[in-house]
Amino acid sequence: MGHMMAARALELAAVERGHAPTTIDAMDYVTPGFRSWYRGGYERLVRQNPAMWGHLYFSSDRPLFNYLVQTTLDFTFCGRIERLVRQEGPDWVVCTHSIAQPRIPLAGRPMATVVTDLYPHRMWLRGHPQLTCVASEWSQKILHDRRPRAKSVVTGIPISPEFRPSVAPLERRVLVTSGGISGGPVVEVVRELAKLSLDIHVVTGWNESLRQSLSGDSALAGVTVHGRLDPGQMAEQLALASLVVAKPGGLTTMEALAVGTPFVVFKPFMIPGQEEQNAQFLAESGAGVVIDDLRSLGDQVAALASDPSRLLAMRTAATANGRPGAAGNVLEALEGC
Numbered sequence: 001m002g003h004m005m006a007a008r009a010l011e012l013a014a015v016e017r018g019h020a021p022t023t024i025d026a027m028d029y030v031t032p033g034f035r036s037w038y039r040g041g042y043e044r045l046v047r048q049n050p051a052m053w054g055h056l057y058f059s060s061d062r063p064l065f066n067y068l069v070q071t072t073l074d075f076t077f078c079g080r081i082e083r084l085v086r087q088e089g090p091d092w093v094v095c096t097h098s099i100a101q102p103r104i105p106l107a108g109r110p111m112a113t114v115v116t117d118l119y120p121h122r123m124w125l126r127g128h129p130q131l132t133c134v135a136s137e138w139s140q141k142i143l144h145d146r147r148p149r150a151k152s153v154v155t156g157i158p159i160s161p162e163f164r165p166s167v168a169p170l171e172r173r174v175l176v177t178s179g180g181i182s183g184g185p186v187v188e189v190v191r192e193l194a195k196l197s198l199d200i201h202v203v204t205g206w207n208e209s210l211r212q213s214l215s216g217d218s219a220l221a222g223v224t225v226h227g228r229l230d231p232g233q234m235a236e237q238l239a240l241a242s243l244v245v246a247k248p249g250g251l252t253t254m255e256a257l258a259v260g261t262p263f264v265v266f267k268p269f270m271i272p273g274q275e276e277q278n279a280q281f282l283a284e285s286g287a288g289v290v291i292d293d294l295r296s297l298g299d300q301v302a303a304l305a306s307d308p309s310r311l312l313a314m315r316t317a318a319t320a321n322g323r324p325g326a327a328g329n330v331l332e333a334l335e336g337c
Contacts, residue, residue, distance in 0.1 A: 081100045091109075112132070162232040163238070189245065201223070260316075
């Protein structure tokens with residue numbers, strides 16, 4: 001989902017600059033079984049066995065068995081993507097999802113990779129891209145430590161143009177979200193925060209059953225529940241919030257940074273692997289804090305909400321690391337190659 005949102009942001013920027021982009025979802029060009037794994041198996045694994053997902057993530061970040069197996073699968077089942085690229089003959093192939101990268105060099109077209117997480121996992125390094133666009137200087141250092149000769153540029157992760165710095169967040173307003181599928185203990189978190197003298201808003205995304213459950217909970221009468229929001233609506237919610245309690249997905253992280261919203265990472269929301277790296281970045285940059293358990297969540301959120309000077313420092317750090325013009329930055333880098 002995140003990779004397509006990044007691709008759409010790039011598409012808009014390309015059209016504005018006079019290019020004629022074609023955007024495809026790589027999942028539409030693989031076999032049905034392979035598609036089911038990525039679109040269904042991934043979500044089930046994250047929900048039911050996150051520790052296993054974390055193991056697969058970290059073990060495939062080394063050039064050993066799991067990395068080789070996944071690369072072989074991607075190469076085997078992405079043949080239609082190679083044929084499509086040969087047929088279309090584009091000036092550049094820009095990958096916002098790593099799955100197609102092993103095949104693109106065989107199509108004979110230059111490839112750019114736009115890494116949609118802050119941490120450049122080994123899966124993003126496949127296929128020897130002519131250009132790698134990364135989220136931050138932190139990301140670029142990791143990339144160069146792994147691939148010293150890689151040509152890279154810090155662009156940010158492409159996000160919708162609605163996400164821009166906010167100048168007037170509402171005091172003591174807290175936004176809670178745990179991604180499009182709203183996994184993790186969302187109900188428990190909302191109940192805990194509802195005990196505080198705060199204006200709580202929750203975004204449940206695609207999870208309609210969760211939206212109905214929260215909306216029908218009499219103990220949460222003062223909580224405002226939102227379902228699926230379009231980018232403009234989500235940008236507005238981030239702009240109004242004094243802080244966001246969320247899982248640090250790549251796009252969610254960059255959207256919050258672009259708006260300047262202080263980020264509270266609630267660890268039980270996190271998907272092991274890439275989101276752990278994103279949480280590390282938020283903490284190290286000063287734009288976020290990581291809270292481990294429900295018992296301390298309420299106390300720490302209340303303390304933050306009552307500390308304007310700290311929130312201002314976090315907002316300043318977020319804005320310094322946000323790149324709302326990332327899509328344009330990527331296009332500018334491509335035009336300069």
